[in-house]
Amino acid sequence: MGYRIVVAGATGNVGREMLNILAERQFPVDEIAVLASRRSLGTEVSFGDKTLITQDIEQFDFAGWDIALFAIGSDATKKYAPIAAAANCVVIDNSSLYRYDPDVPLIVPECNADAIHDYSKKNIIANPNCSTAQMVVALKPLHDRAKIKRVVVSTYQSVSGSGKEGIDELWDQTKSIYNPTDDKPAKKFTKQIAFNVIPHIDVFMEDGTTKEEWKMVVETKKIIDPAIKVTATCVRVPVFVGHSEAINIEFEEFLDEDEARDILREAPGVMVIDKREDGGYVSPVECVGDFATFISRIRQDSTVENGINLWCVSDNLRKGAALNAVQIAETLGREVLKKG
Incomplete structure (x- = not known):
């Protein structure tokens, strides 16, 4: 016997990727419902070799469903x-809403799968920020x-981290560079993203950090160890999919x-x-569509007593969002619900 699964936000980039990964990993699904807002009602989405029609989340009855993946x-x-x-439908949420709630576990299964048992306090499990997810996979075994x-x-960080609007803006601006009469000013981003980098993701906070940088600090502490000191600089780059990180x-x-x-080879x-x-490392375009978090450029840092540098690359729509959510669902099913 399998699970009755809901995917909310099924027409978005992450929602569609959730459906792809559920099918690819052969998650034991007995029945699946795909939900969207009324403006996307009736949109067709793919689940394996099936075509599903989105239902109105406003009218949907969650009773009798096991797990809902929210995007x-x-x-x-x-x-x-x-x-x-x-x-009594367990929510696995991809937004930032519940990540910092002490009664909601923030899970990366490779790092803190045991925390899954705390889900019952609110029947909600949080998925971490995309940039945090790939980093903690590398940090935890070390x-x-x-x-x-x-x-x-x-x-x-690639533009897909900001959704379809970010992807479209990079595409349109890149084309407009070669057609000066077709100017495409910045809308989604604060500056031109084509052929540029922007050291600003999310809103600024009082101390000068951005919310994205703050998320990496707080989430790493919650997932791995509150004693770890973390400082981050988050930059948007003109890459469609795949986040990269230089980690000291x-x-x-x-x-x-x-x-x-x-250690990392066995992790x-x-x-x-x-x-x-030359070329003995992974770049963002090579990680797209892959489940793994790729690590390259591992080397000693001689400027501190006990230091290591490394380069970390992952598909942000997968490990940074949809894949991690499905892995949480797999862990929940295996450790708690025990069906399928």
Whole structure:
């Protein structure tokens, strides 16, 4: 016997990717419902070899459904997640709404799967920010070996992290560069994104950090260890899909780069591609469509006592969003619901 699954926000980039991954990983689905807002009502979406028609989330009855994967943004989640949870349908939410709620577990299955059991406090499980998800997959196995003191991370985040509007703006601006009469001013982003980089993701906070940078700090502490110090600079780059991160890690004890490489090769969800030659590393275009978080450029940092540098790349629509949500559902089914 399998599960009755709901995908809310099924017409968006992440919602469609959730459906793809559920099918690819052969998640035990007995029945599936796809939900959207009224403006997208009746839209067709694919699930494996099936075509599904979206239903109105406003009218949907969550009673009798096991798990709902939400990809509808914080405002809609605030309204509908409690309704689903009250109907005993466990919500796995991709928005930021519940990530910092102490009664809601924030889960990356490779890192803190045991926290899944805390879901029953609100019947809701949070999915982390895309940039955090891939980083903690790399950090956790190293932390287990040598205990991380401090992380300095610079991100290079693709436009798909801001949704379809971001993808469209990069595409339109790139074309307009070669057609000066067809000017495409910045709308989704604060500056031109084509052939440019923007050191600004989400809103600014009082201390000068952005909300995206703050998310990486707080979520890493919640998922791995509250004692880890994290500082982040998050940058939007003209890449369609795939987030990259340059990560500097300082440990409490010495960790040799060769041992770090061996640890990461054995770590769940990680693929190490690290050859010290031209092209012996992974770039964003090579990670698209893949489940793994790729690690390259592993090397000692001689400027601190116990330091390692590495390069981390992942498909942000997969591990950064849809894949992690499905992995949470798999963990929930295996550890708690025990059906399928």
